[in-house]
Amino acid sequence: MPMSTSCCRRATFWRSSSAETPRLTKGSDASASEPFSLPQPGAAGRDYDEPVNLDAPEPPGGAGDADEAARDAPDLGETALVTAGVGVPSSTDAGASPTDASRERAWGGLYTFGAYLLWGFLPLYFLALAPTGPWEVVAWRILLSLVFCAMLLTVTRTWPRLVAILRQRRLVGWTVVAGLLIYVNWQVFLIATLTGHVIETSLGYFINPILTVLLGVLILRERLRVTQWIALGIAAAAVGVIVAGYGAFPWIALSLATSFGLYGLVKKQIGPSVDAVSGLTLESLWLTPVAIIQLSAVGVTAGLTLGTAGAVHAVLLLLAGVMTATPLLLFAAGARRVPLTVIGLLQFVAPILQFTIGVWILQEPMPPERWIGFALVWVALVILSADSVSAARRSRRTASDVADLT
Numbered sequence: 001m002p003m004s005t006s007c008c009r010r011a012t013f014w015r016s017s018s019a020e021t022p023r024l025t026k027g028s029d030a031s032a033s034e035p036f037s038l039p040q041p042g043a044a045g046r047d048y049d050e051p052v053n054l055d056a057p058e059p060p061g062g063a064g065d066a067d068e069a070a071r072d073a074p075d076l077g078e079t080a081l082v083t084a085g086v087g088v089p090s091s092t093d094a095g096a097s098p099t100d101a102s103r104e105r106a107w108g109g110l111y112t113f114g115a116y117l118l119w120g121f122l123p124l125y126f127l128a129l130a131p132t133g134p135w136e137v138v139a140w141r142i143l144l145s146l147v148f149c150a151m152l153l154t155v156t157r158t159w160p161r162l163v164a165i166l167r168q169r170r171l172v173g174w175t176v177v178a179g180l181l182i183y184v185n186w187q188v189f190l191i192a193t194l195t196g197h198v199i200e201t202s203l204g205y206f207i208n209p210i211l212t213v214l215l216g217v218l219i220l221r222e223r224l225r226v227t228q229w230i231a232l233g234i235a236a237a238a239v240g241v242i243v244a245g246y247g248a249f250p251w252i253a254l255s256l257a258t259s260f261g262l263y264g265l266v267k268k269q270i271g272p273s274v275d276a277v278s279g280l281t282l283e284s285l286w287l288t289p290v291a292i293i294q295l296s297a298v299g300v301t302a303g304l305t306l307g308t309a310g311a312v313h314a315v316l317l318l319l320a321g322v323m324t325a326t327p328l329l330l331f332a333a334g335a336r337r338v339p340l341t342v343i344g345l346l347q348f349v350a351p352i353l354q355f356t357i358g359v360w361i362l363q364e365p366m367p368p369e370r371w372i373g374f375a376l377v378w379v380a381l382v383i384l385s386a387d388s389v390s391a392a393r394r395s396r397r398t399a400s401d402v403a404d405l406t
Contacts, residue, residue: 127194135294136305142291175270175282198357203373208256211257
């Protein structure tokens with residue numbers, strides 16, 4: 001999906017990204033109207049509602065110069081972290097007039113909606129690339145994303161930001177891991193889309209925020225509220241229904257959700273130190289050898305299709321880099337302007353569109369067992385989203401009470 005999409009996040013379509021798979025800014029950048037809390041990695045027993053001091057000193061080996069260069073730029077992976085209580089706060093200037101703030105939020109909502117809209121229609125774009133197979137598509141996507149990002153860095157004169165990131169081994173290591181995870185996400189998504197499993201890809205991005213909550217418990221030792229445990233239980237029951245009734249394990253959905261959820265957690269480790277364009281540039285760079293090997297293998301076996309299926313097909317295939325980066329940049333622009341809860345709700349646009357495409361356009365089979373499984377997932381998501389909105393309101397009331405006391 002969206003890469004990158006889609007980000008963790010931040011749980012952030014979820015980030016569903018770029019990927020197809022989720023930014024946190026320091027205290028002065030966060031919206032006063034949208035407080036949030038973020039569990040610190042490795043903080044055993046920390047609850048979602050416990051605030052984090054974003055102004056604390058950087059740990060040894062921290063972001064350094066790259067933090068200054070990229071502090072305000074959110075990443076795609078954060079979309080995978082939004083409904084888990086981890087994600088992108090609004091960075092609308094707290095000192096702006098109500099009219100300006102409202103206008104910023106409106107534009108931010110449009111940018112974010114546009115990102116998820118493009119991610120939702122990606123299956124149709126990839127299907128239009130026939131007869132190109134999934135291995136060739138992913139290879140071209142990697143190489144063309146690298147070229148497009150290099151052009152963006154040149155036009156925006158932000159190469160120094162990328163160089164600052166490359167000077168830090170910790171950040172470089174995390175971008176390598178992020179690249180490998182997003183590769184798995186992209187490849188599984190393309191194989192599924194081009195072999196008639198679009199509905200199952202939508203299931204992967206529906207359950208992504210739920211799985212991210214589970215990853216938070218298993219990896220970050222976070223404590224969950226009762227409603228979050230209920231949502232997890234319902235989602236587990238949904239998988240059981242699909243396996244028992246449909247007769248097949250939803251490995252595509254779980255592979256997409258797991259790869260994008262882990263991608264979001266990696267983006268959380270990176271934090272604001274790596275902006276969206278620099279992150280995609282480095283991830284594509286590390287995957288370039290893989291892309292070259294795949295193109296060579298396809299060329300030797302089935303044969304490359306670029307330039308052999310007409311001019312329209314060639315143009316569409318060459319737009320793979322643009323189609324990868326554009327929703328990422330829209331999300332980056334929108335995430336700085338809208339509250340966390342808005343992103344958490346908008347992220348469902350992409351899997352809803354993918355589900356609609358699979359059921360009503362591609363006419364993929366949807367037996368009763370699968371309907372029941374999806375219905376249970378949707379119930380779990382309603383519970384999780386309601387809990388997220390309720391927690392945000394409690395945080396706002398608490399912040400307001402503290403402000404009144406001071």
